[in-house]
Amino acid sequence: MNDIFIDRTAPDPTRRHFLWSCAAGAAALGLARRNALAQAVEASGLGAAFKGIFHIGAAVSTFTLERQIEPELALLAREFTSLTPENCMKWQEIRPNNAEWRFGPADKLVEFGTANGMYLVGHTLVWHSQVPRNLFSDPSGAPLDRLALLARMEEHIDTLVGRYRGRIAAWDVVNEAINEGNGWRRSRWLEIIGEDFMEHAFRFAHAADPDARLLYNDYNMHNPRKRAFLLGVLRDYLDRGVPIHGIGLQGHIGLDYPDMEEWEKSIAAYASLGLEVHVTELDVDVLPNPNSPTAEVSTRGEYSEAIDPYREGLPEAVEEALAQRYRLVFEILLEHRPAVKRVTMWGLHDGISWKNNFPIRGRTNHPLLFDRDLRPKRAYFELLALAATLRS
Numbered sequence: 356m357n358d359i360f361i362d363r364t365a366p367d368p369t370r371r372h373f374l375w376s377c378a379a380g381a382a383a384l385g386l387a388r389r390n391a392l393a394q395a396v397e398a399s400g401l402g403a404a405f406k407g408i409f410h411i412g413a414a415v416s417t418f419t420l421e422r423q424i425e426p427e428l429a430l431l432a433r434e435f436t437s438l439t440p441e442n443c444m445k446w447q448e449i450r451p452n453n454a455e456w457r458f459g460p461a462d463k464l465v466e467f468g469t470a471n472g473m474y475l476v477g478h479t480l481v482w483h484s485q486v487p488r489n490l491f492s493d494p495s496g497a498p499l500d501r502l503a504l505l506a507r508m509e510e511h512i513d514t515l516v517g518r519y520r521g522r523i524a525a526w527d528v529v530n531e532a533i534n535e536g537n538g539w540r541r542s543r544w545l546e547i548i549g550e551d552f553m554e555h556a557f558r559f560a561h562a563a564d565p566d567a568r569l570l571y572n573d574y575n576m577h578n579p580r581k582r583a584f585l586l587g588v589l590r591d592y593l594d595r596g597v598p599i600h601g602i603g604l605q606g607h608i609g610l611d612y613p614d615m616e617e618w619e620k621s622i623a624a625y626a627s628l629g630l631e632v633h634v635t636e637l638d639v640d641v642l643p644n645p646n647s648p649t650a651e652v653s654t655r656g657e658y659s660e661a662i663d664p665y666r667e668g669l670p671e672a673v674e675e676a677l678a679q680r681y682r683l684v685f686e687i688l689l690e691h692r693p694a695v696k697r698v699t700m701w702g703l704h705d706g707i708s709w710k711n712n713f714p715i716r717g718r719t720n721h722p723l724l725f726d727r728d729l730r731p732k733r734a735y736f737e738l739l740a741l742a743a744t745l746r747s
């Protein structure tokens with residue numbers, strides 16, 4: 356365990372870059388904000404700057420954990436107070452077939468986070484995606500029936516949640532179970548078990564760790580129809596004592612989508628039920644959306660340089676737009692404290708973000724707070740400056 360403890364006060368490989376970038380960032384922000392910035396930097400990191408307000412988290416890649424990439428681990432420990440595994444706890448990775456568990460990277464994440472006093476999030480127990488092909492069938496290939504699939508779900512949740520009981524603070528119990536048109540997503544879970552598959556997942560997770568905070572997590576949470584359906588489910592769960600404690604808004608957003616007023620309405624609605632709100636997978640896509648109705652039909656779905664304009668870096672104006680987008684998100688979240696418990700970035704730095712390959716493979720995206728050299732970007736300093744205003 357100790358070999359992966361990061362001493363926050365010790366010099367680390369990213370520190371020089373960091374200080375250099377602080378100077379550059381401070382210059383960019385202008386005189387008025389320098390004092391606040393200096394104080395926040397003194398406090399060492401974004402997580403520290405938002406301490407007592409909400410956790411600042413990052414999703415950690417399996418590669419970072421398996422190879423123990425030192426500069427990335429140092430950055431995680433310095434800047435973040437919460438960790439989520441990007442992939443290594445998903446069913447397909449941690450249990451590629453029913454007989455085999457692969458706990459290695461997940462154990463490393465939990466050891467690292469525990470050693471560094473971080474708020475750990477498990478992701479994710481029940482999802483339609485990234486599952487092994489035979490999850491829904493018996494050894495002969497026949498589909499499982501309701502009871503058999505419930506038993507498999509229970510055993511999986513009991514083993515995984517139980518293994519990290521007392522160390523993982525919150526779980527994304529069910530991921531993406533609701534569709535965009537006001538109803539349950541058609542998935543094998545729904546088809547085989549029925550609509551109560553979700554409440555069973557929460558009950559199993561609660562039995563495995565009664566102290567863990569249990570979340571429902573989804574994307575496009577600004578969508579009013581999705582919100583309306585989910586609110587109905589939540590009211591019913593709360594009335595009947597189904598153990599759910601919070602909602603995860605993934606937060607895969609862009610510079611000009613979604614409608615942030617609708618996003619905020621969702622936050623307010625979940626908070627009004629007494630539920631915690633977690634932003635679980637924040638990133639801001641800066642590239643042209645090839646699926647938008649205004650995109651050239653010829654560019655949809657395929658790589659072209661026209662839809663990969665920032666291969667050499669972000670122009671000043673886009674860097675600033677990104678910073679302002681992050682600021683807006685955080686300002687909204689600050690309006691809703693104390694319901695908001697955490698904001699997690701989906702990835703550590705731009706070089707390893709999934710957004711470089713989605714929805715088009717091989718583009719150069721810049722969605723996070725740290726660039727490809729692990730240097731903090733303008734958006735980072737914008738958030739530091741925002742945090743400093745909360746303390747003045």
Ligand code: GLA
Nearest residue numbers: 441478530574605607636709
């Ligand atoms: C969803 C999932 C995440 C991740 C992202 C894309 O949001 O919840 O685990 O797979 O998609 O990387």
